[in-house]
Amino acid sequence: MTPLRQRMLDAMVLRGFAARTVEAYIHAMVGLAKHYRCSPDLLSAQQVQDYMLHLHRDRKLSFSSVNQAASGFKFFYGTVLGRDLRGFDVPFARVPQQVPELLSRQEVAALLTHVPHVTAGTFLRLAYATGLRLNELCHLRWRDVHAEVDRMCIHVRQGKGGKGRLVPLTPDTLAVLQQWRALQPPRPAEPLVPDTPDWVFTARTDRALPLHDQSPQRWYRAAVTAAGITKHGGVHTLRHCYATHLLEAGVDVYSLQQWLGHQHVQTTARYLHLVRPDAAVGARGASLALLTALPLTEPAAMAEPA
Missing domain, CATH: 1.10.443.10 (Intergrase catalytic core)
Structure with a gap:
């Protein structure tokens, strides 16, 4: 483990980040370093933005996934390295809010x-x-x-x-x-x-x-x-x-x-x-017991997987 990676891990542990957040941020930084084949602290803001564009345009990642990587980049450059993010812009994409397809x-x-x-x-x-x-x-x-x-x-x-x-x-x-x-x-x-x-x-x-x-x-x-x-x-x-x-x-x-x-x-x-x-x-006034409020249907046969 490089000292830079350890610094980032220590900073996230100190702030009580969830394990999945730590994993996602480290994964984003590893991807950035591998893409340019150099330590991420040597990269410019333009290179980081070009990599985010690569994630969306070439690797076909969703804006939500790119924004998750951007959060990791902002934490690394702003918190771990202490850079002024006003001069090191890591943009977030506006993600359209889609209405989920609900089940009746x-x-x-x-x-x-x-x-x-x-x-x-x-x-x-x-x-x-x-x-x-x-x-x-x-x-x-x-x-x-x-x-x-x-x-x-x-x-x-x-x-x-x-x-x-x-x-x-x-x-x-x-x-x-x-x-x-x-x-x-x-x-x-x-x-x-x-x-x-x-x-x-x-x-x-x-x-x-x-x-x-x-x-x-x-x-x-x-x-x-x-x-x-x-x-x-x-x-x-x-x-x-x-x-x-x-x-x-x-x-x-x-x-x-x-x-x-x-x-x-x-x-x-x-x-x-x-x-x-x-x-x-x-439905107003129904109890919080959602399972018993479901309509009756004919049960299908169930068996544990082999």
């Missing part, structure tokens, strides 16, 4: 009854019922599921930006978790490795590791295809459905902002545009 309650129910196996069904049900991000759900631990009557919630310890939060845990969601835990092999009284995280979803090859985030995306696509749903999206679509369906049920925007882990309420308020016009009649 009927489509969510159809998706959940066409999952390929029990693990997929449990994961996707929890994604819809809690609104957790994909990475948050993959890294959920049993110790963070609080089932006490006076404190039923899920403690998200490492959300986006390294922020923690509490998410309501309804009885129907707790039942899904309890059924899933009953299917798990018994854990030893004393873990083989001290302080081993008790992941709710583990990697198939190593139970000491959390579930990789690519597996749920495959499960989602398989369920969508089997259910005959043609709308685009991935597991994150269920988070959009969670937010919109709760707003239709009468949940206020500020509570939903806390549960989703949004820094600004304006981000949450965008879901107001997706609320059905007849929601005040059809």
